[in-house]
Amino acid sequence: MTIAGDRQRHHFCVAHPSQCRELTIAGGVCYPEYMPEKESPGAAREPRPPLKLWAAPLLIAWLIPGGGHFYLKRWNRGVLLLGAICGMFVFGLLMRGKMFEPTDGDLFTKLLNYGGFAGNVASGLPYLLATWLGYSQPELPGAVADYGTKFLVCAGLLNILAMVDAYDLAAGRKL
């Protein structure tokens, strides 16, 4: 068992004491329920946190940018993420950016459209609201609309970073 692994389990126990069978903070050793009884020697696998710990924060983090942090009571960071990601999305809409749709074609077109679509969907509720309310912008000539398209996709990519952070917080890998 590595020192880094011990430290992460210790952080997990401090963050989620109810999940631990035993918590000995002074000794720096703790035994979460999910920790396997025996690990093969030399294996540096990190324990996988239980689904019920991170599923809800991850889903909320996708739906509402910064929502996972709100769920985990990291209010300040949640507000910053909400402002930055929604701000980028709204700027993209105001610059008349194009929303990608999954369309077929040659390999490059397919990659571009499916990748862009995944980036748009990753924004969560802002994307769903915009499409439900009828936002449909054909590709406009000019740099500003092109910037808008990039803003819309990047808002989704930034939301993925926020989701990963919420997962790490929920799993006790980060404080």
Place this chain on the structure above:
Amino acid sequence: MYWNLSHFEASFFFALFTSVVFGVVSRRTDRERLWYGLYVFGCFLAAVFGLSWLMFLGHR
């Protein structure tokens, strides 16, 4: 409603939003997050100015 931002304004806001998220999701303490966010923002702006001058000089 349509926002007709210049290249610099669009790059500035892109750098601002991106560096806020990078700052929030990285590092361990609030102070480190703040400095990292400012560092990323500075790097974005330096890249914008550097590439702009490069393109300007390349087209002369």
